[in-house]
Amino acid sequence: MTEVQRLGIVVVGASLAGLRGAEALRDRGYDGPLTLVGDEPHQPYDRPPLSKHVLAGELPPEATVLPQLSRLRARWRLGQPAVALNRERRVLHRADGATLPYAKLLITTGARARTWPGEGADLAGIFTIRTLEDARALWSALACRPNRVIIVGGGLIGCEAASCCRDLGLAVTLVDPNPTPLARLLGTTIGATLAERMRGAGVDFRPKTKVRAFSGEAGQVRRAHLAGGEVLETDLVIVALGATRDTGWLAAAGLAADAGGLTCDGACRAISIAGEPDPDIYAAGDVARWPNPLYGDRPMTVEHWGNAVDQARHAAANMLASASDQIPYRHLPSFWSSQFGLNIKLAGSTEGADALAVVQGTRASQRFLAVYGRAGRTVAALSFDQARWLPAYAEAVAAGASFPPILGATDQPRIEALEPGLPGPRRSPDRGAAALETAHA
């Protein structure tokens, strides 16, 4: 009996990536012991609806449990986090003191929401959106019809939350330090189109300012103090400031892990602090930072649904392959978001883009497809309610087509070239605050 047959494979983190990775192991014929360890007490559930239909009250939070797509024959160890990893002894320690041996490990511990870092953090009425419990608590607070909701952070989740609050007929103020919503992700040119849409829906959007502190009465939040001195009355706050990767439990494991992710090699194997891949430990999903061949092996983390699914399946295949058959994970980042009645989709990475062109539709109609260029190459394609055009442009992005891409036999109008309004290339990509708003967090 091999080590893998005897000790089995353990998946740590029982959410989207953990579930899809476990299924892929079985689909590829692994029939040894399989254990899923999860901090949350729930079966894996889907997070995207939590800031959309669940928040708008159209779906009960528990309806989001994910379908299991193949028979897992797994042991589920839910409701207890892993707290430490001993690679020498090949055991995982859980919070209740139990230990779990493994032959191979798949780490899919994702990320957790950043909480309010400033003054007033202990007041009631301040929420984040990441877990089922978050969604439940927020929904019952919204059902009490707050007079004004303040949302801190105009990233994807902040904007989606603002949209839901308007659907519920609630007054909402969105505060963001950038000139437009989604500025770091899509740039201020496209951001301005969204700002218009958002204001049209009745959101009080406050750009270029920050919430400095919250204060309250009887332990309940009542006021937001903005950087310029203005004070806004509020009784419910949603903090949408991104997420930090759940790597704290790996602190003593000797792996290259920090709040920005667990560093992996191209095959999704975790890298030790000595710089060597651990042949038995893989990672996937929000937690994994890996060199993406599609971007010249630049280390990146991708905090979107599609990456959790694809990377987990890829890592699972490599886990079962021999050391000489490890295939690098090549991924074109993609996401969707729905807000203010718009379906927004991106394929590629806008990071450092220096050009923007609308190639289908018009910004004025708020229905268009735009492409981003960087140094003469097409690096991303963005759809506002033009999803059917996206796959063709996504292909051009993946192929590194010149900018703007010319797609055969399309009736492209004269292309208007624009400044995307993105910040310049980051000094330390994918670390710290700069990367946060670009994620679905």
Add this chain to the structure above:
Amino acid sequence: MRVVVDLNRCQGYAQCCYAAPDHFELRGHEILFYDPAPSEAKRSQIERAQQACPVRAIEIEPAGLAEGDEP
């Protein structure tokens, strides 16, 4: 039963909405709103929606699947 739609793939063709109008609905131009937890009795309708999707974006949990899990 459990259903999830890969909304990166979905292109708002609405075929699923014709096949199972109580469980899939298009909002605005192309936002798909779907029921992730329809009752088991609706399985054949949901499977028709899955078959109808031109980009195969709909994933369904096969019946009785989770029963094989060990305690």
